[in-house]
Amino acid sequence: MNYKIDNLQYCKWSRKIFEINREAGLDAIHVTIVYHEDFNEHLNEIQKWKKYFKNNSDLIFLGKSFKDIKKANTENKTAIFFGFQNCSPIEDNIELVEKVHELGCRFMQLTYNNQSLLATGCYEKNDSGVTNFGREVIKEMNRVGIVIDMSHSAEKSTLDAIEISEKPIAITHANPSFWHAAKRNKSSELLKILNDSGGILGLSLYPHHLKNSTNCTLENFCEMIARTAEIMDIKNIGIGSDLCLDQPDEIVEWMRNGTWSKGKNFGEGSKNKPGFPTQPKWFEDARGFKNLEKGLKKVGFSDDETNGILGNNWYNFYKTI
Amino acid sequence: MNYKIDNLQYCKWSRKIFEINREAGLDAIHVTIVYHEDFNEHLNEIQKWKKYFKNNSDLIFLGKSFKDIKKANTENKTAIFFGFQNCSPIEDNIELVEKVHELGCRFMQLTYNNQSLLATGCYEKNDSGVTNFGREVIKEMNRVGIVIDMSHSAEKSTLDAIEISEKPIAITHANPSFWHAAKRNKSSELLKILNDSGGILGLSLYPHHLKNSTNCTLENFCEMIARTAEIMDIKNIGIGSDLCLDQPDEIVEWMRNGTWSKGKNFGEGSKNKPGFPTQPKWFEDARGFKNLEKGLKKVGFSDDETNGILGNNWYNFYKTI
Numbered sequence: 015m016n017y018k019i020d021n022l023q024y025c026k027w028s029r030k031i032f033e034i035n036r037e038a039g040l041d042a043i044h045v046t047i048v049y050h051e052d053f054n055e056h057l058n059e060i061q062k063w064k065k066y067f068k069n070n071s072d073l074i075f076l077g078k079s080f081k082d083i084k085k086a087n088t089e090n091k092t093a094i095f096f097g098f099q100n101c102s103p104i105e106d107n108i109e110l111v112e113k114v115h116e117l118g119c120r121f122m123q124l125t126y127n128n129q130s131l132l133a134t135g136c137y138e139k140n141d142s143g144v145t146n147f148g149r150e151v152i153k154e155m156n157r158v159g160i161v162i163d164m165s166h167s168a169e170k171s172t173l174d175a176i177e178i179s180e181k182p183i184a185i186t187h188a189n190p191s192f193w194h195a196a197k198r199n200k201s202s203e204l205l206k207i208l209n210d211s212g213g214i215l216g217l218s219l220y221p222h223h224l225k226n227s228t229n230c231t232l233e234n235f236c237e238m239i240a241r242t243a244e245i246m247d248i249k250n251i252g253i254g255s256d257l258c259l260d261q262p263d264e265i266v267e268w269m270r271n272g273t274w275s276k277g278k279n280f281g282e283g284s285k286n287k288p289g290f291p292t293q294p295k296w297f298e299d300a301r302g303f304k305n306l307e308k309g310l311k312k313v314g315f316s317d318d319e320t321n322g323i324l325g326n327n328w329y330n331f332y333k334t335i
Numbered sequence: 336m337n338y339k340i341d342n343l344q345y346c347k348w349s350r351k352i353f354e355i356n357r358e359a360g361l362d363a364i365h366v367t368i369v370y371h372e373d374f375n376e377h378l379n380e381i382q383k384w385k386k387y388f389k390n391n392s393d394l395i396f397l398g399k400s401f402k403d404i405k406k407a408n409t410e411n412k413t414a415i416f417f418g419f420q421n422c423s424p425i426e427d428n429i430e431l432v433e434k435v436h437e438l439g440c441r442f443m444q445l446t447y448n449n450q451s452l453l454a455t456g457c458y459e460k461n462d463s464g465v466t467n468f469g470r471e472v473i474k475e476m477n478r479v480g481i482v483i484d485m486s487h488s489a490e491k492s493t494l495d496a497i498e499i500s501e502k503p504i505a506i507t508h509a510n511p512s513f514w515h516a517a518k519r520n521k522s523s524e525l526l527k528i529l530n531d532s533g534g535i536l537g538l539s540l541y542p543h544h545l546k547n548s549t550n551c552t553l554e555n556f557c558e559m560i561a562r563t564a565e566i567m568d569i570k571n572i573g574i575g576s577d578l579c580l581d582q583p584d585e586i587v588e589w590m591r592n593g594t595w596s597k598g599k600n601f602g603e604g605s606k607n608k609p610g611f612p613t614q615p616k617w618f619e620d621a622r623g624f625k626n627l628e629k630g631l632k633k634v635g636f637s638d639d640e641t642n643g644i645l646g647n648n649w650y651n652f653y654k655t656i
Contacts, residue, residue, distance in 0.1 A: 106593060138467060142461035274467070275467075
């Protein structure tokens, strides 16, 4: 059985997008339900999702374990796995880790760009690694079954998390920096260590992570995957598209600034390009998975390897959660 | 005019303690109203203080500026200045800095032992200094008039705060590590830099910060002050007793563990001595200021210098807020 999984989307959700994901054949997606929201604000987001599930029960349902991916495949639906891009919902309270898991959370970034109570983000000047509270939280995430996601974290913090965690961790959406030296992309050294620990990398289709941004070609993206497969086991590579379909630009402002600044931070963007960037033509939405399939085969990946990258590898990773 | 100021107390407040502080002649105290409480929980603490002020209006009132110290002196009362030992009440929201100031806050530690969103605490393994959010918050604290207190912070974070802040900062309650090498005490190098920036040190009477703990002698404590005055301008030295009168031991457990750990951390204590330590006989409560006065004169401080250390230096510092 082959599964298709996009392990990071943060869209302005609508029936249209759920339909696109089905048309793309996605059996599962990991969706970002919160960035900087605290526990109670995160409850509000879950309420919204309850409505999505009710109103689109023919297309989606809440995924809780790898078994739901198989179920989704059988029922021609997409299993939705909840994730957080920042650790704000657990506030400063270790007990909330179990609570957010009960409410559906399966992935949590320890930090989003800035320093959090758990670890350092990739936009800080210095990186002190995983904190005292961070160690406790990793242990608890391991225990209850929430994946540690270090996509927006700084390097030492990521290495610490790999070392401390007793389960494999994930970088759900980032690319190798050997290909495109964005702050958010990851060094080869780190990717090798991630790989050796059984961790997984979800490759991102977000233009700021792509060489030549919006103009990145399918060929070039797939060549990058081939090169990544030289430093990582191909079984530890998947897709985390980081699609933000239909989101208005004030959302990317919120993602970058939360409530922490009186000024305006442009993150991966710039003053002249503050908004969401335009997706490459060959990956305007999840239907681009079909282009990826062709592109991967063209650079020499076998059917098995291609199917692994497009979903089976994530499926196997979900078994470890 | 001479003022007596104890610039850190965290007691289980009662009329009895307000009377003791009056008997000690204290014109002002900086009181810790919260540790790990979030904004709403901090509002609850303010409600409690409103009752204290109402029921003890002959003894105390809320202090808002240095003028209230003079007023307290004239009216034979103690002005109470609010402070936070951790930055939890501002959560991750820059706008809350102004709000907590409006509600009375005049001192805020950037961190309490562990990493916060603003800086690193002295109990962390690594210290990455003041964070992105921390820089924004320092600017805002300067603007609205809240003193940056680095008593429980790690060294690089403290040096960063001194550099970033446009106003002098405070270490409201700690001792020099040359005298007693507790994690919470401060290096001579740091104290010199603090001093050169116009910052102030409040010397602590908390046994874990004292040489020989509970058995520390008045003479030895005053000799330490004399040695501190060799590396700092005497005008930048005051008292922040860290008195925790009548607090039950579960409070020190809360201070140390908040909600961040499933285990038990003993902080400056130990498994065998988990509770609040016993005060030295010569400083069981604020009436010990009278002993300090004698002790300071005995080690050679002039009347002016002694009065400075016991309150006038803090009074002058308050003018800068």
